[in-house]
Amino acid sequence: MVLRPRDIRGSPLRVTFLGTASASSSPTRNQSSLGLQLGGDIWLFDCGEGTVAQFHKSSLKMGNLEKVFLTHTHGDHINGLVPLMDAWSDAAVSTGKSMEIYGPLGTRAYVRSVLKYTHSMIAAPYAVHELRTLADPSGDYTELPLHRSEVPGRDIVCDEDGLWRNVFKDRTITVDAGPIHHTVACVGYVLTEAPIPGKIDQKEYIPRIKSSGDSMSLMTRIQAGERVTLKDGTVLEGPPKRPGRRIAILGDTYDASPIAPLCQDVDLLVHEATNAYLPGIDPNQKETDTVESVQAQSKAHGHSTCQVAGAFARRVGARHLILNHFSARYPDPSANERAELVMREIGRIASEEFGKEVITARDFMTYEVQMRG
Known part of the structure; x- marks a missing residue:
């Protein structure tokens, strides 16, 4: 697919949380999705059910959407993809844009199957690129033919360290990816902006x-x-160049260690924190629960506690940490005073591990990643 030339270095770099819930939506949180604004472009990370509605409620513009990066194929992270493609296609036809979708093995089969059996008419071109491990089968992995608007995508095979280097790269930004431990194959993405020209007098x-x-x-x-x-x-x-910004956006995980080499010194780490041990604060907390038992239960389901997230952020030297992907037990703080207290405590616990202030995400929250220096 032809990529239009662009240079976003030094432009606003913002993340907007479209969905911050774990598993199922709640009255105050939608399923997982995060929009990244790079200048005038929008890249989406995960696309749970309801993402289209969230998109329209946000400040993001569907016509600026160019790429979708999927961390894994659990339904709460992917079931909104084809509806998004339907909504995006109408705008893309008039602007001449195409879409690139990145995801693990099975993403291509999922998209083709849903499009075929729902008889969806996608008019604008798109491609699905799959991140393959050394153990994955080669080839298309689906007997279904290409959709009439589908352009053949790449099979991106990891290196011997299990990392995917240069998943995408242009003159201004590079996207790498790495595996993280979950109940199914799951990845995290690390975006690195090219060095930014220095200020000149x-x-x-x-x-x-x-x-x-x-x-x-x-x-x-x-x-x-x-x-x-x-x-x-x-x-x-000429003035020396300033280092570009770096962002790590992780999918569901109980241990993100495999991607740690890529996450060193990131400006922003987005890490899940599905569960927490909140005695006396969370009314759903069992009397028999302990920090250890909650962490063990979370790990058994492939998820992290806020302590795990804070410890990983400290380990990789992240400058800022935003927690995401919360259990339905933890509604948005606007729901009531108890919800506000719960989320404040989750952030406090994570900050004790991280050593810095931690932000807990809420739907439609936007955070701008600042340039260094």
């Missing part, structure tokens, strides 16, 4: 360029950080 450079008789077009090269020699022999050094 034009008052320092313009007079020198003019006095030497050189073209002002040299300012473009200087702004990019290059060393330029003027006609009079003067050497001008």
